[in-house]
Amino acid sequence: MSASEISPARVTLDPQTGVLRGAGVTESVKTLRQLAGYFRDEAARAAMDPETVLYRVQSYEPQPEGVEGAICCATTFLMPGRVGDEYFMTRGHYHAAQDRPEMEVTVSGEGVLVLMDENRQTRAEIMRPGSVHAVPPRTAHRVANIGTEPLVFVSYWPSETGHDYGEIVARGFSGRVRQINGKPALVPEPEA
Ligand SMILES: [Fe+2]
Secondary structure, three states: OOOOOOOOOOEEEOOOOOOEEEOOEEEEEEEHHHHOOOOOOHHHHHHOOOOOEEEEEEEEOOOOOOOOOOEEEEEEEEOOOEEOOEEOEOOOEEEOOOOOOEEEEEEEOOEEEEEEOOOOOEEEEEEOOOOEEEEOOOOEEEEEEOOOOOEEEEEEEEOOOOEEOHHHHHHOOOEEEEEEOOEEEEEEOOOO
């Protein structure tokens, strides 16, 4: 019997920092300019430096988006800050394949995961280092940073999932994470 070689992993995720490294890891950046229209106080956003980095995402997708056959993961580094009284946040999305779920694991920082179901009922969970969050099917999800340091979390989803940003662009979430009397709160957002 001949022993076969035991090979090292092609991709690593640093458990302390969340940093993904290796073949096939891609990175993208989102700035305040790219989130025009997402925040409640658009005038406040427009008055800020448009090149302000809101978040960086490192992704490892063994299959292209929309093609089944893999579990993907990505680390998001969401900066602290606010636009008016609304905390810096990700764009948020539904899944194109609506029955596909997702999981978020917090590495560091303090945040809020906002979840909105098909009936536009919104709820939120606190994200702390080590917290694990199941995003059910047919549920839009967005993350806000309510802390003073970067919020780092890792997301896992099936490769065939795909993203649907259009519904959020058109109608937003029915709740926003805002600083009210010095504390974060999920505040209902009436439709425009
Ligand atoms: Fe997702």
